[in-house]
Amino acid sequence: xxxxxxxxxxxxxxxxxxxxxxxxxxxxxxxxxxxxxxxxxxxxxxxxxxxxxxxxxxxxxxxxxxxxxxxxxxxxxxxxxxxxxxxxxxxxxxxxxxxxxxxxxxxxxxxx
Amino acid sequence: xxxxxxxxxxxxxxxxxxxxxxxxxxxxxxxxxxxxxxxxxxxxxxxxxxxxxxxxxxxxxxxxxxxxxxxxxxxxxxxxxxxxxxxxxxxxxxxxxxxxxxxxxxxxxxxxxxxxxxxxxxxxxxxxxxxxxxxxxxxxxxxxxxxxxxxxxxxxxxxxxxxxxxxxxxxxxxxxxxxxxxxxxxxxxxxxxxxxxxxxxxxxxxxxxxxxxxxxxxxxxxxxxxxxxxxxxxxxxxxxxxxxxxxxxxxxxxxxxxxxxxxxxxxxxxxxxxxxxxxxxxxxxxxxxxxxxxxxxxxxxxxxxxxxxxxxxxxxxxxxxxxxxxxxxxxxxxxxxxxxxxxxxxxxxxxxxxxxxxxxxxxxxxxxxxxxxxxxxxxxxxxxxxxxxxxxxxxxxxxxxxxxxxxxxxxxxxxxxxxxxxxxxxxxxxxxxxxxx
Numbered sequence: 001x002x003x004x005x006x007x008x009x010x011x012x013x014x015x016x017x018x019x020x021x022x023x024x025x026x027x028x029x030x031x032x033x034x035x036x037x038x039x040x041x042x043x044x045x046x047x048x049x050x051x052x053x054x055x056x057x058x059x060x061x062x063x064x065x066x067x068x069x070x071x072x073x074x075x076x077x078x079x080x081x082x083x084x085x086x087x088x089x090x091x092x093x094x095x096x097x098x099x100x101x102x103x104x105x106x107x108x109x110x111x112x
Numbered sequence: 113x114x115x116x117x118x119x120x121x122x123x124x125x126x127x128x129x130x131x132x133x134x135x136x137x138x139x140x141x142x143x144x145x146x147x148x149x150x151x152x153x154x155x156x157x158x159x160x161x162x163x164x165x166x167x168x169x170x171x172x173x174x175x176x177x178x179x180x181x182x183x184x185x186x187x188x189x190x191x192x193x194x195x196x197x198x199x200x201x202x203x204x205x206x207x208x209x210x211x212x213x214x215x216x217x218x219x220x221x222x223x224x225x226x227x228x229x230x231x232x233x234x235x236x237x238x239x240x241x242x243x244x245x246x247x248x249x250x251x252x253x254x255x256x257x258x259x260x261x262x263x264x265x266x267x268x269x270x271x272x273x274x275x276x277x278x279x280x281x282x283x284x285x286x287x288x289x290x291x292x293x294x295x296x297x298x299x300x301x302x303x304x305x306x307x308x309x310x311x312x313x314x315x316x317x318x319x320x321x322x323x324x325x326x327x328x329x330x331x332x333x334x335x336x337x338x339x340x341x342x343x344x345x346x347x348x349x350x351x352x353x354x355x356x357x358x359x360x361x362x363x364x365x366x367x368x369x370x371x372x373x374x375x376x377x378x379x380x381x382x383x384x385x386x387x388x389x390x391x392x393x394x395x396x397x398x399x400x401x402x403x404x405x406x407x408x409x410x411x412x413x414x415x416x417x418x419x420x421x422x423x424x425x426x427x428x429x430x431x432x433x434x435x436x437x438x439x440x441x442x443x444x445x446x447x448x449x450x451x452x453x454x455x456x457x458x459x460x461x462x463x464x465x466x467x468x469x470x471x472x473x474x475x476x477x478x479x480x481x482x483x484x485x486x487x488x489x490x491x492x493x494x495x496x497x498x499x500x501x502x503x504x505x506x507x508x509x510x511x512x513x514x515x516x517x518x519x520x521x522x523x524x525x526x527x528x529x530x531x532x533x534x535x536x537x538x539x540x541x542x543x544x545x546x547x548x549x
Contacts (some may be wrong), residue, residue: 044333045392047402047452047462048439050332 001061001096001108002070003011007035007089008081010059020063023072027112028063056072065098068108083095113449117299123372141225142233148362149234149242153354154246160184160252163346167405168256170340171398171451175537176260177335178545183233183255183267188248190271195244200312203280204230204243207289211281219283230288240445242357246393247279250306255452257314260528261324261534264542266527273520274313280514282309282506297447297502298472300369300486301358303413303465312451312507313514320518321527323448325534337397344401348377351408357416366478372423373408376415378422380407383431399435402456406434409460414468415483423470429467430460469499 008016013030020028034055041054065073074091082088101111165184165388169177185459189198198217206213215221226236251271258267282305285292285396292304299305326332334340359366384403385395411423411431418426438455451453472495478484486492519528528534533541540546 005498036137041326044331045394045396046398051333073147 001066001099001104001112002063003062004073004077004083004095005092005094005095006061006077006090007033007058008061008077009083009087009089010057012081012083013059013061013109015080016077019076020073023069023076025063025065025069025073025076026044028061031060032064037087037090060095064096064112066112072096113516117377124374125513126187138255140227140232140234142361145361146235146238146444148366149231149238149360152244152353152357153238153242155350156242156357157188157351158250159347159354160188160245160249160363163350164252164256165234166339166341167343167347167401168259168451170336170338170343170495171334172259173332173537174547175539177339177539177547179264179538179542180240180259182264182543183259183262184252186264186268187252187271189266190246191275192244193206194272194275195247196240199247199275200240200243200282202276203247203283204239204288208283208284209291209294210285211290212284212288230403233361241359243283244361246306246354247283247301250279250302250310251275253306253310253457254313254317257318257449257453258321259450259514261321261528262317262448262523263529264538265525266521267522269524270317270517273517278313278451278510281303282509285505286502292502292505294497295501296485296498298417298468298477298499299465300416300468301355301412303410303461303468306500307409307412307457307501308465308506309459309461309510310460310478311456312510314453315447315458316511316514317518317527318447318449318454320515322470323446324450325531327448328446334398341397341401344499346409348404351377351412353436355412359416364549365416365476367400368418371420372415372418372426373411375423376407376427376430376466377404378405378407379409379427380431380434381427387432387435402438402452403428403431403435404476406430406456406460409457410434410464410467413461413465413470415474417477417487419473419476426464426467426471430463433463443494462507465503466496466499469496495538501533 035058036054036056039056041056044051044053052083063073075095077091091105099108099111141356161184165181166185169180172180196219201214201216202212205210205216221238224235227234228236228239231239255267284290286297286299286305287293324332350371351373354367355372361368381400381404385399386405388399389395407427407430411426414426434456437459438452442449442455472485472487474484474486474490485495488496518527529538529541
């Protein structure tokens with residue numbers, strides 16, 4: 001199993017969700033986060049006081065998937081979240097040791 | 113027969129003679145004026161609650177939003193009560209040159225038929241209430257300059273003392289029959305009494321208390337400017353009661369004041385945002401609302417003495433001058449007037465009071481018991497000189513009075529919260545509450 005963490009542009013969330021449903025990923029956690037990478041922040045000016053805002057709003061999604069779905073899921077996120085502009089985000093993939101569904105106690109791939 | 117004729121004639125004469133006397137008593141309180149002034153009083157109170165509370169809290173950081181609202185709330189509560197106790201009497205009763213008398217302490221002697229010689233067609237109790245809302249907003253305005261760092265206890269105490277040391281004398285001098293009014297100063301709705309006083313007090317308080325932690329280094333940007341936009345709308349509409357109501361009657365003069373006021377707000381908004389657009393590349397929402405408030409504050413002293421197009425010109429001048437004051441001069445001088453009370457209200461108040469001496473128009477200022485006045489534009493230099501004296505006296509008294517009040521408050525409680533409290537935010541530190549959005 002893999003844990004896929006993707007940082008994407010906030011307005012891309014719905015497209016990514018639809019792309020993942022199409023390949024059979026039925027669940028995710030989304031969090032509003034702030035961060036920066038190559039896309040440096042922007043400046044804001046309030047009555048002549050200028051502030052550089054480095055941290056930009058992004059959405060982070062976390063999904064757990066089986067080994068066989070992992071590549072497809074990564075590809076789906078890449079396709080749906082990409083605009084080609086700087087600031088499209090990143091995908092991190094980590095091995096997932098266990099997964100449990102709290103209500104039923106089902107484990108691992110049955111819990112995803 | 114002739115005796116009878118004489119008696120009849122005498123009777124008729126007595127009847128006729130008594131008609132004007134009775135008519136005068138009956139005409140004292142006018143229903144239309146009273147209705148209009150009740151509405152105007154409500155509009156001006158709405159300027160502080162929730163207008164100013166929203167306008168100010170929308171420009172501070174998230175951790176200080178409730179504390180900033182608390183300043184407007186407590187100013188309203190404290191100043192209103194003190195106004196009834198003795199504030200009104202000292203400002204608007206008696207005709208001393210420098211301060212009123214104690215005849216109206218605890219509103220003593222005010223009955224349903226009583227009228228003030230300063231507002232002859234409305235119940236005196238309504239005049240009390242209307243003027244009360246002016247005292248309230250002036251004290252509340254000062255809070256913006258020291259937002260995000262003044263303690264609630266110190267601000268509350270400041271309101272108590274400042275009302276009597278600065279506001280009450282100033283209101284008496286300009287509106288209550290004091291020496292500036294006798295000198296002929298034109299201040300229709302409070303360029304000196306409200307805006308210069310609030311602005312200069314704000315500047316003095318900001319200088320005495322010092323800059324906020326992180327000023328010039330950290331990001332101190334507003335958390336929710338949309339609150340400030342809502343507040344601006346309420347202030348703008350409320351200003352119709354502020355300037356229109358200062359006619360103290362429901363007539364043409366009130367409407368002329370309202371139209372000039374609105375045009376000034378529009379011109380100020382356009383000029384400020386246009387300057388930003390040209391110089392910074394984008395017209396900011398904060399710029400639009402700042403320009404509107406600058407226009408409104410600046411038109412205030414002139415509003416009831418001028419023609420509508422003068423209002424637009426005054427608003428234009430306000431947008432220009434206040435923009436440079438807030439975006440360049442303030443940063444060059446490095447004082448931290450948190451919400452630009454001086455840059456907008458202080459400077460706008462001075463500019464507007466001087467411009468009243470430029471644009472005052474005889475056609476508008478003339479009335480049955482007033483020959484009217486002319487400003488520079490109609491060739492009279494005298495009025496402009498009087499306006500300059502009014503500005504000078506107000507600035508001087510307010511600066512000294514505010515400084516003394518701050519020092520007195522500081523003897524009883526520290527003006528500023530501790531560094532830790534300021535870092536944590538005044539909402540939690542002073543009020544034990546926080547926003548959770």
